[in-house]
Each structure stands twice: as structure tokens, then as C-alpha cells.
Amino acid sequence: MAVAWGKPEERYLTGHDAPRVDGAAKVTGKARYAYDINLPGLLYGKILRSPHPHATVKSVNLAKAKAHPGVKAALDFEKKTVRYAGEEVAAVAAVSPDVAEEALRLIEVEYERLPHVVDEEEAQKPEAPKIHQDGNVRPRKDDPQIRGGDPDPVFADPGTVWTEGTYRTQVQTHSSLETHGLVAKWEGDQLTVWTSTQGVFGVRDDLSKFFNVPAASVHAICEVMGGGFGSKFGAGVEGTAAARLAKEAGAPVKLMLSRHEEHLCVGNRPSSVQRIKIGATKDGRLVAFHSKVYGTGGIAGGAGVPLPYVYESIPNVKTEHTDVRINAGSSRAMRAPGHPQAAFGMCSAMDELAEKLGMDLLELCRKNESTQNAIRLKQYEIGAERIGWGRRNKVPGAGPGPRKRGIGLGFCKWGGGGGKGTSAEVVINPDGTVESKCGVQDIGTGIRTIVGMIAAEELGLQLKDVKALVGDTVLPPGTGSGGSRTSPSAAPAVKLAAASAKAKLFEKLAPALGVTPDQLVAKDGKIGVAGDASKVFDWKSACAQIGSVPISGQSEWAEGLSGSGVAGAQFAEVEVDVETGAVRVVKVVAVQDCGLVLNRLTAVSQVNGGVIQGISWALLEDRIMDRPTGLMVNPNMEDYKISGALEMPEFDVVVMDMPERGVIGLGEPPVIPTAGAVANAIYNAVGVRFRELPITPDKVLTALMQKQA
Amino acid sequence: MDDERKEPQSGLTRRGFLKGVGGGLAGTAVLSTGVLTAPEEAQAAGKVLGPGKVPVALKVNGKPMKVEVEPRVTLLSALRDHLDLTGAKLVCDRGECGGCTVLLDGRPVYACMMLAVDAQGKEITTVEGLAKGDRLDPVQAAFVQHDALMCGFCTPGLVMSVRGLLNRNPNPTMDDVKRACAGNLCRCGTYPKVFEAALAAAKMQKGGA
Numbered sequence: 001m002a003v004a005w006g007k008p009e010e011r012y013l014t015g016h017d018a019p020r021v022d023g024a025a026k027v028t029g030k031a032r033y034a035y036d037i038n039l040p041g042l043l044y045g046k047i048l049r050s051p052h053p054h055a056t057v058k059s060v061n062l063a064k065a066k067a068h069p070g071v072k073a074a075l076d077f078e079k080k081t082v083r084y085a086g087e088e089v090a091a092v093a094a095v096s097p098d099v100a101e102e103a104l105r106l107i108e109v110e111y112e113r114l115p116h117v118v119d120e121e122e123a124q125k126p127e128a129p130k131i132h133q134d135g136n137v138r139p140r141k142d143d144p145q146i147r148g149g150d151p152d153p154v155f156a157d158p159g160t161v162w163t164e165g166t167y168r169t170q171v172q173t174h175s176s177l178e179t180h181g182l183v184a185k186w187e188g189d190q191l192t193v194w195t196s197t198q199g200v201f202g203v204r205d206d207l208s209k210f211f212n213v214p215a216a217s218v219h220a221i222c223e224v225m226g227g228g229f230g231s232k233f234g235a236g237v238e239g240t241a242a243a244r245l246a247k248e249a250g251a252p253v254k255l256m257l258s259r260h261e262e263h264l265c266v267g268n269r270p271s272s273v274q275r276i277k278i279g280a281t282k283d284g285r286l287v288a289f290h291s292k293v294y295g296t297g298g299i300a301g302g303a304g305v306p307l308p309y310v311y312e313s314i315p316n317v318k319t320e321h322t323d324v325r326i327n328a329g330s331s332r333a334m335r336a337p338g339h340p341q342a343a344f345g346m347c348s349a350m351d352e353l354a355e356k357l358g359m360d361l362l363e364l365c366r367k368n369e370s371t372q373n374a375i376r377l378k379q380y381e382i383g384a385e386r387i388g389w390g391r392r393n394k395v396p397g398a399g400p401g402p403r404k405r406g407i408g409l410g411f412c413k414w415g416g417g418g419g420k421g422t423s424a425e426v427v428i429n430p431d432g433t434v435e436s437k438c439g440v441q442d443i444g445t446g447i448r449t450i451v452g453m454i455a456a457e458e459l460g461l462q463l464k465d466v467k468a469l470v471g472d473t474v475l476p477p478g479t480g481s482g483g484s485r486t487s488p489s490a491a492p493a494v495k496l497a498a499a500s501a502k503a504k505l506f507e508k509l510a511p512a513l514g515v516t517p518d519q520l521v522a523k524d525g526k527i528g529v530a531g532d533a534s535k536v537f538d539w540k541s542a543c544a545q546i547g548s549v550p551i552s553g554q555s556e557w558a559e560g561l562s563g564s565g566v567a568g569a570q571f572a573e574v575e576v577d578v579e580t581g582a583v584r585v586v587k588v589v590a591v592q593d594c595g596l597v598l599n600r601l602t603a604v605s606q607v608n609g610g611v612i613q614g615i616s617w618a619l620l621e622d623r624i625m626d627r628p629t630g631l632m633v634n635p636n637m638e639d640y641k642i643s644g645a646l647e648m649p650e651f652d653v654v655v656m657d658m659p660e661r662g663v664i665g666l667g668e669p670p671v672i673p674t675a676g677a678v679a680n681a682i683y684n685a686v687g688v689r690f691r692e693l694p695i696t697p698d699k700v701l702t703a704l705m706q707k708q709a
Numbered sequence: 710m711d712d713e714r715k716e717p718q719s720g721l722t723r724r725g726f727l728k729g730v731g732g733g734l735a736g737t738a739v740l741s742t743g744v745l746t747a748p749e750e751a752q753a754a755g756k757v758l759g760p761g762k763v764p765v766a767l768k769v770n771g772k773p774m775k776v777e778v779e780p781r782v783t784l785l786s787a788l789r790d791h792l793d794l795t796g797a798k799l800v801c802d803r804g805e806c807g808g809c810t811v812l813l814d815g816r817p818v819y820a821c822m823m824l825a826v827d828a829q830g831k832e833i834t835t836v837e838g839l840a841k842g843d844r845l846d847p848v849q850a851a852f853v854q855h856d857a858l859m860c861g862f863c864t865p866g867l868v869m870s871v872r873g874l875l876n877r878n879p880n881p882t883m884d885d886v887k888r889a890c891a892g893n894l895c896r897c898g899t900y901p902k903v904f905e906a907a908l909a910a911a912k913m914q915k916g917g918a
Contacts, residue, residue: 020858023852024853027845027848027849027864028836028839029837030837031861033798035795038795097786175896177894177895177896178800178860224861225860226860226861229896259800443860444860446859602856604856605897605902608898608902610898611898612898613896613898637805644893645887645891646888
């Protein structure tokens with residue numbers, strides 16, 4: 001029996017608006033995050049971190065901390081060298097958070113400071129302090145890379161129109177509202193952790209390896225979690241430390257990082273400095289591209305950007321890339337790693353080239369869009385119409401002041417395919433209750449609701465009739481929730497598991513109805529014979545025939561129900577106050593495909609969220625490192641700005657439903673095009689190009705004054 | 710704008726707080742630790758509480774509750790760590806994000822910026838106290854219906870801010886809603902749906918759709 005997504009008109013749950021099944025728990029405060037777990041005798045863990053950006057640790061003395069009556073365990077990470085301000089040195093577990101804080105102050109650490117560097121340009125100089133023995137500059141393998149021909153002679157051709165610019169993007173921290181950490185509880189050799197994670201199986205396996213206990217002895221639970229955006233996959237130092245402290249203390253330990261630690265120690269989007277030279281024939285056909293890029297992922301971690309972006313099939317391409325190390329916390333994957341940076345560089349460069357060609361940017365994009373990509377062309381058409389592309393200033397900056405408006409375009413691409421490694425089980429109980437189980441995590445995207453709705457629809461039930469279970473290592477293993485892979489991996493597995501459970505139920509019922517199983521259908525909470533209304537069981541009495549052992553349908557992900565590869569286009573309208581330098585995003589039209597839309601309500605939320613993070617990165621967020629001290633100067637939520645209610649533009653989100661392509665992930669693509677669209681809109685508004693993010697009022701005012709001068 | 714500000718409505722002013730700190734510094738030398746002091750009595754006598762635990766009587770979600778905590782314990786910690794009311798979240802720990810918003814006599818305050826001892830004698834409402842049994846408050850129902858939540862970590866705070874707004878202004882405009890939510894940060898980007906939900910809740914509680 002081939003399992004397929006039904007026709008749209010037959011699908012009464014998928015493709016429609018479904019409020020989240022855990023919505024009530026989240027709005028009433030009943031949802032228990034790792035951070036909310038209270039257990040009898042719970043201790044609170046805290047980590048002592050290096051105050052210095054680079055130092056040798058000469059000694060660590062825990063004696064005074066251990067002597068504190070409220071301290072139940074303490075450990076030394078036995079670091080010889082610390083390479084950034086915030087690196088772990090020691091940890092304690094105590095009877096209250098305040099006592100733990102006090103105990104950290106009792107730990108005596110002797111450091112010998114070493115020279116540091118926190119600026120990626122400085123770090124490349126030969127005299128810069130070395131962060132690792134092999135140096136701070138790490139060129140990409142096989143660098144430079146040439147695809148097609150050498151672009152230099154093409155740029156030199158008088159028939160080529162080209163522009164060149166250096167585009168800079170800043171380090172962005174994930175700023176998940178729930179910080180990293182977990183609650184660890186040992187019972188003999190059995191370890192249970194309640195963890196804020198994007199991957200319960202990853203956390204389990206990290207802990208099992210760390211403590212050398214069987215994976216089956218570690219139980220990781222993540223019912224709900226307060227955001228990860230790519231930063232929460234493994235157990236982390238904080239996770240293993242919590243479990244070590246719990247073991248030593250013989251009591252459960254909760255160790256959740258502070259906001260300060262969250263900014264410093266658990267990942268960020270790396271910076272990029274992209275020198276881009278791009279050329280086209282006079283009629284706008286892209287012919288040459290050269291990028292020279294560096295960026296920093298802190299003490300480790302790559303800073304790659306996929307250039308040339310989206311418009312890849314340029315015949316002469318040369319790319320150069322170098323990762324630079326500085327004394328700052330390591331980068332981690334962050335929502336569409338590399339892509340927003342590349343999109344900002346490429347969207348800006350294309351806008352500059354279009355102007356030099358005397359062409360409209362949209363026209364230049366259309367001209368170079370491969371004909372296969374009918375989807376992006378369609379998105380351009382939809383978006384241009386909805387934003388009113390024709391209202392764009394023909395001469396940038398020519399609009400009336402002092403609040404000048406402009407419109408810009410950004411584009412993106414993403415994979416978002418499903419894959420092996422995700423399994424599901426659908427259980428039909430004799431009392432008629434149904435459980436749909438899949439060991440993926442709901443990181444806020446709404447996968448729990450999807451896991452429920454797919455099983456319900458396959459069985460002819462309503463969403464409320466199915467209990468969806470995710471985020472627990474007792475469930476069938478699921479993928480880590482990242483790469484926009486969760487839905488395209490979980491949805492097919494659940495669909496197939498539900499189909500298998502349904503087939504087993506049909507086999508049980510067919511004899512009683514005097515038919516063969518293939519004549520049965522499950523619809524409207526009933527199971528009956530197609531075309532014979534007299535032969536029917538309601539769901540409850542159907543399940544009463546099951547016997548004492550519940551029916552279990554199980555399946556792994558399989559080809560055929562999911563797809564891969566999305567485009568995406570966003571159009572932004574901004575208003576720039578030329579007297580204050582403030583930029584306000586007035587409206588964003590976001591047009592995004594994701595194959596078959598599972599839950600339209602949560603799909604729109606995903607796109608909103610991506611756009612908002614994109615605006616936030618474009619205009620506000622910046623991890624600022626102080627060069628003399630090597631410290632981050634804004635590790636809080638007041639000085640590290642993220643978008644708030646007052647910055648919200650008008651949203652016009654178009655999620656294209658393309659059922660024939662199967663399910664494709666949606667988490668990442670909507671964050672990609674926004675900054676490029678906003679930057680291009682600002683140029684259109686004021687006629688001054690901003691090549692560095694974030695575009696803050698001080699930069700705007702300075703640039704406007706320079707233009708006047 | 711004024712009534713949108715979330716300052717602890719305990720009668721504490723910034724100046725009063727600073728004066729209190731000054732007195733505290735002068736008084737610490739004569740304090741013995743570990744003795745339980747009746748806080749109201751001590752306050753009345755101008756004495757300084759703590760550093761040991763003191764009994765604190767709170768009225769939370771209509772119920773009287775007692776905890777014994779050090780005077781330095783915030784209202785948020787008393788709720789979360791001592792009364793197991795974990796709906797309000799600690800996110801920034803310094804009054805920047807609104808994740809810990811609760812209502813004090815019907816008005817939103819940041820529970821991380823207020824001491825538990827100062828919340829005595831006030832009606833404290835947490836997100837756990839809004840629903841009547843299984844019946845959600847219109848604000849909560851509208852949040853679910855309009856998908857005004859994603860990861861859900863900021864949601865209790867936003868629900869309380871919107872509840873606080875509707876308590877003092879049952880007919881808010883979009884701008885009123887935005888201002889009421891300006892003290893709450895959300896990282897997933899639920900704001901547009903929160904605005905929708907707030908306006909829908911206002912309608913709902915007037916008996917509309």
C-alpha cells in the first residue's frame with residue numbers, strides 16, 4: 001500500500017490552521033521547562049569562569065568553597081590555559097542559587113595573564129598573540145577555489161560592468177530565552193536529565209560517553225524548551241558538570257546558565273568581512289565573481305559563507321576564505337549558518353551592480369535566475385506586487401524628508417530535506433486512545449502538534465483524539481531538531497507509522513464486518529466499508545475489538561513524502577529619519593515555499609519569527625568586545641538589543657503550498673533574506689549605502705553627514 | 710505612557726530604596742544571623758531584616774501562602790523556588806525582558822526586581838492563577854487561538870502584560886497593545902500574533918467573537 005499525502009481537499013487537518021496542542025500548557029504556566037524542574041533536595045550548580053580573555057591557570061583551590069556549610073559538591077575543570085573570558089574553571093553545587101554564588105567567590109584561582117586579541121583584523125597580524133599553537137589564521141582547504149574560469153580577465157574586459165565592496169556582518173548571539181543547562185538526578189548508575197535541548201539523543205549519548213555508562217542508563221527528557229536556534233545540541237560542559245556535581249553530592253542538581261554566561265559561552269553566529277567583486281555584461285548577465293572573506297568563530301568554529309549566494313551559476317568564480325581565531329567564545333550553528341551573512345553581501349552587491357548597470361534590481365535578479373527556479377521567479381512576482389515595487393524611488397534618496405521611505409529586496413535558498421534516522425510509533429489502545437510518538441524536540445516550531453495531527457488525519461480522527469509525545473529518549477529515536485530537518489524527517493515517519501497501525505486495526509475489524517481489510521476506510525471518527533453505510537464501527541467500539549494488547553504501528557522515515565530545497569524572497573519597506581538616523585521597518589512582505597504546508601498557523605509564525613530575527617540582526621544586535629580588556633561589554637538584554645514590540649513592522653507573509661513536493665523544512669529560510677532586503681531599502685530611501693551591520697542611528701547619521709559634506 | 714511602566718507598586722521609590730540601603734549598611738554590625746524576625750514588626754521598628762531567613766506571608770492567586778526566606782530573596786525566587794509556581798521565568802535577572810511579569814494588585818510588575826518581603830499585603834497573580842479550572846482567561850484563550858506563542862518561554866510574561874493592560878484599559882488600540890508589550894522580549898518573534906491575540910481577547914471579554 002503506497003502511502004501518500006491525500007488531495008488537499010481531503011486533508012482536513014494538514015494544510016489548515018491548528019492551534020498548538022501544548023498551547024494551553026504554555027499559556028497557563030503548566031508547561032515544565034528544564035528550568036522549571038523542582039525536585040526534593042534539589043541543589044543549584046554554578047560555574048566559575050575565567051575573568052581573563054587569555055591566561056594560564058596556575059592553581060585552583062576549592063578548599064574554602066567546600067568548607068562552606070551550604071556547598072555539597074565542587075569540581076575543578078583542570079584547565080591549564082583559558083582562551084576566552086568566560087571559559088569554565090570550576091563549579092559548585094549548593095543548597096540555593098545565592099549560596100552557590102557565594103561559594104564561587106570562595107574558590108581561589110591563580111592566573112598568569114597572557115596577551116589576548118579580540119579583534120579579527122588584529123588577530124591576523126604576525127605579531128598578534130597566538131590563540132593556538134598553529135596560529136590564528138586558518139585558510140579554507142584548497143583555498144582559493146576557482147569554478148569555471150578565472151574572473152580577473154573577465155573583469156578587465158571593457159564589456160564587463162562591475163562593482164566592488166566590502167560587506168561586514170557582526171557576531172550575533174543566539175539569545176535563547178531559556179539558557180543552556182539541565183537538571184541531573186542519579187539513582188545508582190541510572191541518570192535522568194531534564195534538559196533544554198534540540199536533541200535528546202545527542203545529550204544522552206554525550207552523557208553516556210562522559211560517564212562511561214550504557215546509553216540505555218541515561219534518560220534525557222525535553223518536554224518543552226525555551227529556544228535554541230542551533231546552539232543546543234550536545235550535553236555541553238554545563239550539562240556534564242551538572243551530572244558530575246549531582247553524582248558527587250548524591251543529590252539532584254539544577255545547573256542553568258545566567259544571561260551573562262549565555263552571551264559568552266554557548267555559541268554565536270560568526271562575523272564576516274566579505275570583499276565582493278561582481279561583474280555582468282552590459283545587458284545584465286552575470287559573468288564574473290570574486291569574493292575574499294574572513295570571519296571569526298572565536299577560539300574555534302568556522303565562519304564560512306556560501307558565496308556566490310543564490311546566483312551561483314556565474315561562469316567565472318573565484319572564492320577565498322579564511323577563519324580567524326580570537327579570544328572569544330566559539331561560534332555554533334545559528335539559524336541558517338552562513339546564509340544570512342552571504343545573503344547580506346550578495347543582495348547588497350547585486351543592488352550596487354544593478355544601479356551601475358542602470359537596471360532595476362528585480363530585473364537583474366530575474367535575468368539571472370535559472371529557468372528551473374520557477375519558484376523564486378513566482379515569489380518575486382508575488383512579492384513585488386504586494387509591496388508595490390513600482391513605488392520604489394527611481395532615484396535613491398529622492399523621496400521627501402525628513403522621514404524618507406525606501407523599498408528593498410532580499411533572497412534566499414535552503415535545503416530543509418528529511419532523512420533517515422527518525423522513527424515514529426503510533427499506538428492504538430483498546431480504549432480508543434491514540435498515542436503518536438517521535439523522539440524529536442519541539443523547539444518552538446510546533447512539531448508536537450504536527451506529530452499529533454498527521455496521526456489523527458491518517459486515522460480519521462481529530463487532533464484532540466491523539467496524544468503527541470516528543471522530546472524523550474524512551475520514544476522512537478528522532479533527529480536533532482536543526483537544519484530545518486525536523487518536520488520533513490518526522491512527518492513521513494509518523495504518517496507511515498499511523499498507516500501501519502491503521503492497517504493492523506483494519507485486519508482485526510475486517511472479519512467482523514465480513515469484508516477484506518482493503519475495503520475499509522477510517523473517516524470522521526468511524527471505521528467502515530467504503531460505499532456501505534450499514535457496515536460501520538464508531539472509533540471506540542472499533543478499538544474495543546483490539547483485545548488486550550494495543551496495536552503498534554512503527555516506521556522509519558522513507559522517501560516519497562518529503563522533499564528538499566526551497567527558495568524565498570522578501571521585500572522590505574523602511575523609513576529612515578534623516579534627523580535622528582533611526583531606521584524603522586514599515587512593512588515586510590515575505591514569500592516562502594516549504595513544499596506541503598502542514599500547519600498553516602505555525603508556518604506563518606515561523607516566517608514572522610525569521611523576519612523579526614533578521615530585522616533585529618540588521619538594525620540592533622551586536623556582540624561588542626572591548627579590545628584592551630578582552631571582555632564582552634554588553635552581555636545582558638539591555639545593551640545587547642533584540643527587537644521588541646515597538647520595532648514591529650506590518651507583516652505580509654505568503655507561505656506557498658506545494659503539496660506535490662512533499663514536506664520541506666521551514667525553520668531557517670525566513671531569517672536569511674531580511675537583512676539584505678532592509679539594507680537595500682535603506683539605500684533606496686537615502687541614497688547612501690550601508691555595508692556594515694548593524695545599521696544603527698550613529699552610522700546612519702555619520703554617513704548622511706559625509707554625503708552632504 | 711505612564712501607566713504602562715512596570716515599576717514595583719509597593720510604595721518603593723528609587724530614592725526610598727537608596728535610603729534603605731544606607732540604613733542597612735549602618736545596621737549590619739549589630740545584627741545577629743539566623744534569627745527569625747517578624748518582618749512587619751521589624752520594619753515598623755525601623756530594624757533591618759536578615760541576613761537569616763524571615764517568615765514572609767504572601768497572597769498568591771487568592772490563597773494565603775507562607776515561606777521562610779532570606780530577605781534578599783526576590784518575589785520571583787519565592788514563587789519559583791519556594792512555592793513551585795514556575796510559570797514566571799527568570800530570563801535576564803535584571804528587569805530587562807519581562808519574562809517574570811506577574812500582577813501586583815492587578816498591575817504588571819517584574820518579579821525579579823522586587824523582594825518577596827515587599828510583596829506582602831498585595832494581591833499577587835501569577836500566570837497559574839488566571840484560568841478558572843479548565844476555563845482559560847480570554848487572554849490565554851486568544852494566545853492559543855492566534856498562535857501567540859512559539860517556544861513559550863516568554864509567553865507567561867506576555868500573557869500577564871496583556872492581562873494587566875486589559876485590566877486598566879478594556880478597549881486598547883494597537884498602539885496601546887504595543888506599548889503594553891514593550892517591556893517583554895520574545896526571541897522566537899511572536900509579537901505580531903501577540904498583538905492580534907490581545908485585540909481579540911479585548912473583544913472576547915466584552916462578549917464578542
